[in-house]
Amino acid sequence: MKVLTSPKLSHVEVTSDFWKRYRELIVKEVLPYQWAVMNDEADISIAEDPQNNGQDKNSHAVANLKIAAGKMEGHHYGFPFQDTDVYKWLEAAAYSFNYHPNEDLQKITDELIDLIAEAQDDDGYLSTYFQIDAPERKFKRLQQSHELYTMGHYIEAGVAYYQSTGNQKALDIATRMADCIDQNFGLEDGKIPGYDGHPEIELALARLYEVTKEKRYLDLAHYFLNQRGQDPEFFNKQIEEDGEERDLIANMREFPLSYYQNDKPIKDQESLTGHAVRVVYLCTGIAHVARLTGDEDLLAACKRFWNDIVKRRMYVTGNIGSTTTGESFTYDYDLPNDTDYGETCASVGMSFFAKQMLNIEAKGEYGDVLEKELFNGTLSGMSLDGKHFYYVNPLEADPVASKGNPGKSHVLTHRADWFGCACCPANLARLIASVDQYIYTEGEDAVLSHQFISNTAEFQNGVTVSQTNNFPWAGDIHYTIENPSGEDFKLGIRIPGWSNKTSYKVNGENKSLSVEDGFVYVIATDGTTTIDIELDMSTKFMRSNNRNVSDYGKVAVQRGPVVYAAEQADNEIPLWLYKVNTKEEPEYHFDEKLLDGVGVLKVVADKPALDSENDDLYVEDQEQELIPSTLTLIPYYAWANREDGQMRVWLNK
């Protein structure tokens, strides 16, 4: 028997209609729009944005770089991490060149690289707030400064830009930053024995190591992960020296240590809590460095934290972060639908975490969660026109409540043009533009296919895998493997947890394949092999673990990976009156004219008549006549693209 080896991927071309629409939107609308905003040239106003923090400019992010580069006069404006908006955008642009070469855009991005290089200090430091307005405070208040977070985001962008365009300068900026950080941080005498208040540098350095193979960068990432929480008072000591009241960001001193995941060393943390985005960025770095170093403590930690989030703290749409206070996790099974946060960045970050876990072990659960994020909790962060964004992604919304109850004022029922803290828009753009990188991993002896996103993948040994389907709307999935390599090619295909009965044909013949840890495996010998998979696309009524009070007695409707929502645009309000009949199979049809083409569900329901305002507020409960009705559902990701109105994911039974 031949020893199988998994060949290396050389190229993936996404051919999925669903994803091509989004990826072309990135090129045609999202990138130009975001560039205009960051250059303060878009005709928008963020004054009404609840995340705005009283800012009166839209962005100023590019201007900050120009000032730091000496090309413009003025002060820094915005958050200390304002630079990262530009870097995430640059990274998204870099990915877009892989599927949509674009000379005009590349002229802009090449010039942007030049500008960033000019803004960078001689020692490699780059964080425009400190360079322009507080050079004496560099690395002096890391709890709030986001300096390593900011440089981490550049490093990610620089690596991506170098990889897609070959621009060496982009990579050099990144290595100079990493060298600067290496010279300033560590346990050696004269270095700062600390770490950033917002994880990001760890995952960035791991990426930089993978492209440069410079072990110092991996060691530095490993250092940051090991050092975190060793001295829980590190931030407070810095703050005392820097001057208690001189906050860079208001209220950030008030959060407990666990908010920053530095109350204990990572290996001693049973569970991570606090700011959801910090948690998943940290987990992404842990998983990445665990794989590269083989550190068993970190490996155990990322599996533990994964389980913690997925089993007890994640919304059915993949959103995470149950409270607006600090954009944070709360406690196990606390998943309120109408006051949640579910930050777009947290879902994007959870996708990064899942991507790293895919590389650690062949377990379908990682791809299942990634799929949940890709088709629900991340995409909901952007409107179908690519120019409006959600920071907060509720699972239940009502414009009257958002306006009338201060505890829900963070829940917007229409996406905003932009944000004072604009972390989400470009974060989502870089995920969509790089979705080709989330489809396959190279396992030890098999290539693993994690996502049903139509594509053609070429491998270095000449093997080609073509996947065609009409996912997420249809469940017939086709693979054609051309194998001229002379070696067997083993393909593992993730079979989603939601597919109750799945049938397989290999080369046209029915096969009974067994699912091992979420995957079926097919060995493609010489020539052409076809695999046809029929997934169970029946509509499912999902319930939550009954330790979760918010969803008890309710159902969420899911078809394939897509979680559905009821919207006022399709249904008479109030939406809470409907009681869904889970015994009746919902009717499904694809409506190509609706919301740029979505699968629509009609669910059998009934509801009592709406009480009158003249009726008493409390009456004796009596059997109420129920009116047969139908509830129309659309995919959650596509909500709030029509008129303002109520929305609900969890429906009464």
Next chain:
Amino acid sequence: MKVLTSPKLSHVEVTSDFWKRYRELIVKEVLPYQWAVMNDEADISIAEDPQNNGQDKNSHAVANLKIAAGKMEGHHYGFPFQDTDVYKWLEAAAYSFNYHPNEDLQKITDELIDLIAEAQDDDGYLSTYFQIDAPERKFKRLQQSHELYTMGHYIEAGVAYYQSTGNQKALDIATRMADCIDQNFGLEDGKIPGYDGHPEIELALARLYEVTKEKRYLDLAHYFLNQRGQDPEFFNKQIEEDGEERDLIANMREFPLSYYQNDKPIKDQESLTGHAVRVVYLCTGIAHVARLTGDEDLLAACKRFWNDIVKRRMYVTGNIGSTTTGESFTYDYDLPNDTDYGETCASVGMSFFAKQMLNIEAKGEYGDVLEKELFNGTLSGMSLDGKHFYYVNPLEADPVASKGNPGKSHVLTHRADWFGCACCPANLARLIASVDQYIYTEGEDAVLSHQFISNTAEFQNGVTVSQTNNFPWAGDIHYTIENPSGEDFKLGIRIPGWSNKTSYKVNGENKSLSVEDGFVYVIATDGTTTIDIELDMSTKFMRSNNRNVSDYGKVAVQRGPVVYAAEQADNEIPLWLYKVNTKEEPEYHFDEKLLDGVGVLKVVADKPALDSENDDLYVEDQEQELIPSTLTLIPYYAWANREDGQMRVWLNK
């Protein structure tokens, strides 16, 4: 036919076991405890109180008066309205003398009157914060100063103290205050054309008018009501002059005008919103002055606002105020149970409002709401030992949620020793101590009996009405009227809205009495007349108007006027798992050993097994086996008197 006239009440003695327990508790525990706290002599600490605002003393309220009186050195401490804690306590003590003469206590209160007199300025002004620390700012920032609110509370106390003890000095302090206010406020040249940020002075002046018959006081109350909102910018103009940043209470500038009910004149307000206590204190004043003046606009306004609150904004327990942000109302039918505020003071204030409405017209609805408040939303504000208090009264609580979700951090699952803003404890004390004043009103031709609180009432014409019952536990209500007056005596008895079938005997014979606007009327001619009423005490499952999303599909359990709650002390958690069977009649028994004697309900329910933490967070919904179970309920007012735990009023069906 003789013309009936309603005689005047001369004395009411409460004989109800239920209320005697509470009223003796006021004398034996509540008044001594609160006096000790206000003198900073109680062994407690309010440092952990979420309402504490960073205060490091327990009260300092009496000390502030001593400093203002020149009997002690030092600065004012606490809120600008800290004095009112003392005045409300004094008022409660005054009422207690009516049923429990107490020489030792009266020595203290007489001396307190002397102290207050010494603290009062020559011109009648009294607000210790301004006298001690900011004399130049008197009446300069009324939005936040609470000066008229503070003096209003003294006026109420002074009137009550004069009425129960005959202490003329107590009344003189009040009239001197009213004179001071009269000299400073009004539309005449040189006067301030304004009003207080917190209504109270209006109702206080109306009370002062009733005892002094000095029309200037009624006119002044009327002025404040008419002037409110005539110039919506009045507060802001004062703030601009006083200096924008010099807030007396942080964040109070941030609320909209409607928070202070001064965005429009009262007669133009469709609905009152904002701070719940301000609203009901204002409504109490409106109703009182409307009755005394016959002002039709005010009369229409108080009826409109009553309807607004009772029909669309009141919890089933009588609590009001749906959000912790500003302790405020939100919007119609927004009644979340786990994040509500339901301030004890707001329920007490709603009782004041109801009391005034009782005097306006003979409609049973006012007594129904008052009864709801008396047996539920007010009493829940104090522990059975009389030494622990709730500011916030939730209808659903979970210690894990209060600790783990910042949006619920205001919800305590155990009553506190005291508060930084200690408005509630003495407010509840004065209500309980004066409950005898809430039983009867003198209608045009009939005496109206509004509450089933056993008592003996004597009237000036020699008529005696004795009411005996074991309410709220039993529904057999007995009246004995002794009428030696030679005139017919007409008694109207409110029949509660919850009593579906009520039977009557007059002088031992069955009678069919018709309910008119909530009352049955019996005419007692010479001699002895007995009335026996049998109320419907069956347990009722109540539902909310289905415009209220929070209670949809749920039931609250009520027996007589008492609303019940499930507590962890009696039931396996989580409480949300239970599905109540509303077809089965709950079992009722009175447990004299439990919670100082309460009626207990056992409700038939079933529930699924609790899912495991190892189970997936989301699974396909399937028919779940339900385990037959029983839910034990105790009266809502008595919750949180045992170990910390979950509590729910609204139960799943």
